[in-house]
Amino acid sequence: MPSVTGTAQARAAPSTATVVIEPPVGWAALRLGDLWEYRELLYFLTKRELQVRYKQSLFGVSWAVLQPIVLAFVFAVFFGLLADVPSQGIAYPVFALAGLVPWLFVSQTVGQSAASLVGDSNLLSKVYFPRLVIPLAKTLALLVDLLIALCVLTIIALIYGETPGLAVFSLPAFLVLAVVTGLGTGIGLAAVNVKYRDVGVAVPLMVQVWLFATPVIYPGSLVTGAWRYVYALNPMVGVVDGVRWALVGAPAPDPVPVAISCVVALLALAAGIAYFRRTEMFFADII
Amino acid sequence: MSRDTVVSAHGVSKRYVLGELAGGYKLLTEVLSERARTLRRSTAPREEFWALRDIGFEVERGETFGIIGHNGAGKSTLLKILARVTPPTEGHVHLHGRVGALLEVGTGFHPELTGRDNVFLNGAILGMPRAEIGRKFDEIVEFAEVERFIDTPVKRYSSGMQLRLAFSVAAHLEPEILIVDEVLSVGDLAFQEKCLGRMEAVAGEGRTVLFVSHNLTAVSNLCPRSMMLDSGRKVTEGPTPEVLETYVRSVVKETGTSLTERADRQGDGRLRFTEVAFEAGGRVVDSPATGEDFEVLLRYETADGRPLRNVSFAIQVLTLLGEVIVHFYTRTAGVPIPEAPGVGEVRCAVRRCPLPAGQYTVTLWADQGGDPVDWIQRACELTVREGDFFGSGQTQLPSHQSVLVDHRWTVNALDGTPAAEGGVAGARAG
Numbered sequence: 067m068p069s070v071t072g073t074a075q076a077r078a079a080p081s082t083a084t085v086v087i088e089p090p091v092g093w094a095a096l097r098l099g100d101l102w103e104y105r106e107l108l109y110f111l112t113k114r115e116l117q118v119r120y121k122q123s124l125f126g127v128s129w130a131v132l133q134p135i136v137l138a139f140v141f142a143v144f145f146g147l148l149a150d151v152p153s154q155g156i157a158y159p160v161f162a163l164a165g166l167v168p169w170l171f172v173s174q175t176v177g178q179s180a181a182s183l184v185g186d187s188n189l190l191s192k193v194y195f196p197r198l199v200i201p202l203a204k205t206l207a208l209l210v211d212l213l214i215a216l217c218v219l220t221i222i223a224l225i226y227g228e229t230p231g232l233a234v235f236s237l238p239a240f241l242v243l244a245v246v247t248g249l250g251t252g253i254g255l256a257a258v259n260v261k262y263r264d265v266g267v268a269v270p271l272m273v274q275v276w277l278f279a280t281p282v283i284y285p286g287s288l289v290t291g292a293w294r295y296v297y298a299l300n301p302m303v304g305v306v307d308g309v310r311w312a313l314v315g316a317p318a319p320d321p322v323p324v325a326i327s328c329v330v331a332l333l334a335l336a337a338g339i340a341y342f343r344r345t346e347m348f349f350a351d352i353i
Numbered sequence: 354m355s356r357d358t359v360v361s362a363h364g365v366s367k368r369y370v371l372g373e374l375a376g377g378y379k380l381l382t383e384v385l386s387e388r389a390r391t392l393r394r395s396t397a398p399r400e401e402f403w404a405l406r407d408i409g410f411e412v413e414r415g416e417t418f419g420i421i422g423h424n425g426a427g428k429s430t431l432l433k434i435l436a437r438v439t440p441p442t443e444g445h446v447h448l449h450g451r452v453g454a455l456l457e458v459g460t461g462f463h464p465e466l467t468g469r470d471n472v473f474l475n476g477a478i479l480g481m482p483r484a485e486i487g488r489k490f491d492e493i494v495e496f497a498e499v500e501r502f503i504d505t506p507v508k509r510y511s512s513g514m515q516l517r518l519a520f521s522v523a524a525h526l527e528p529e530i531l532i533v534d535e536v537l538s539v540g541d542l543a544f545q546e547k548c549l550g551r552m553e554a555v556a557g558e559g560r561t562v563l564f565v566s567h568n569l570t571a572v573s574n575l576c577p578r579s580m581m582l583d584s585g586r587k588v589t590e591g592p593t594p595e596v597l598e599t600y601v602r603s604v605v606k607e608t609g610t611s612l613t614e615r616a617d618r619q620g621d622g623r624l625r626f627t628e629v630a631f632e633a634g635g636r637v638v639d640s641p642a643t644g645e646d647f648e649v650l651l652r653y654e655t656a657d658g659r660p661l662r663n664v665s666f667a668i669q670v671l672t673l674l675g676e677v678i679v680h681f682y683t684r685t686a687g688v689p690i691p692e693a694p695g696v697g698e699v700r701c702a703v704r705r706c707p708l709p710a711g712q713y714t715v716t717l718w719a720d721q722g723g724d725p726v727d728w729i730q731r732a733c734e735l736t737v738r739e740g741d742f743f744g745s746g747q748t749q750l751p752s753h754q755s756v757l758v759d760h761r762w763t764v765n766a767l768d769g770t771p772a773a774e775g776g777v778a779g780a781r782a783g
Contacts, residue, residue: 083449086447089443109483110474110478121506195478351369
């Protein structure tokens, strides 16, 4: 959508920069260069996110860790001890925590991104910048929390004697899959939310259902046969199985379901960006 | 277009679909049920509204160009298009050089963050590179006069301090093309002048400034050339004094229309003004004199001819350039009107007309519990003749004043001899 284009050198050579303002026409390029030009704004919005989140809170950054740990404890009592849910030979608390850490990252990314544009509507109606910066800043801030939580997860796993093997080197790939899943879903919903406020109500429900379709409480190996491929259409299946394999020594996930998860996540991201870019011009008119 | 034209707009138009204009978002369920209903009927025509129609203008490098117009003329829509917040429906604009648009000061300010963090965040939002903000940081803080509190969260600032800091960041924005709304017209007067001074300096440095405002005084001070918009169209463009003349003529033309025919009124219409007149000494007059007792007489009808409860009436007197001089309001005057008759007359008696001789316009307002029922801006013209306000025999009063006030002078000797006293109010009363 080249409707509003600034030349890439807008900052480097200001006197020759030209901005053309035109009506939007159809579908067009992603204009990632535009996004790159606003990287400093992305940095400051991410910083604002982190600063505001932990300002005047007693536990500060430790909330990033407390939430998965408390939930893992509750799950360990109800599902591990009382219901005796299998956990792939790993101590159930570690098993649950290894599922909860990536799950909470993705579900919070989706929830916060979806609400982000409406939350910053004042910015949208007063200033020009690539609108993608807003949900991206939310995601980056949550990524910081995720990294802290992963460190704590590794320590707890070691305490329980669950040591990661060479698989640990695959961790970055599964984290990228988690980001793609959360961001793709989040930005698509954010753009829809501008026009239809149902999204704000629907997302929490969607996230709850999604939790049960993801192997957080139970191991993904409970789903067998051809159903595994249907199950893997939920990209979180690939994420959680992968992170458990990489960090706490769970059995390696099957490559085919993981590949399915990757394709679905990438499609979701592509669709999310395309819809976002197509509608972002009019955010200020309808928000 | 010439080599030194830095802004050129051609055929810029903006269409809104009504309904999308006021609260554009809806619930998906609403849309689905609407669709279901309209399936049975034929597709309902969508009401369209052109906020801007075919606007074209060019601005040279180093020029300060003003854009004026009444409320609803399309100024803010044009501004939003220039700031790239919203796209035009038709036409295009070329801007050569780094653009900075200022539709509001303090956009993105977060109360929890410190002044320092907010300066960097706000600067980034306005498009200032981080290195530039860093370089100008001390200057910004000094200009805002908040040095001592720069590491305190801005929620602890007074509103004046917040505003000064926000202004200061904005004032240090140094793009080649600056697009400003009348954001500069808030804040305390001394600081406002400081900002206007900085803007003039910016314009002096060869930067191009587009100034959108209905503060005509500011436009005539800052912009040698300007254009006027009315109902989304360009009415005129040229040297600012000539454009202002057109503006004033349009005001006078509007006030010539009889009240019942005025279509540019706002409010829900449950009551409508039908007539406005001035009376002095019991007779209808065209123009009261300065210092003379006179009455403003309003006639109205309610839509259903029945009495309306809990109504308030207001009369504003404004200069031709749109500055409000006095505001008479039954509510603030402590005059409750529990029930206004279905067809009625309201009189507002003004003792000793405090306006210097000249031309004014009058805006009429009626509300029910605060919700406007009828509101006509520039409903009529008011010409005030020269008169003897102070009862001193002087009718030639100094022209540099917008309102006359009773006052008393005393001159005292400091060595204890009795005071020589002269009071204009006293003289009149006696």
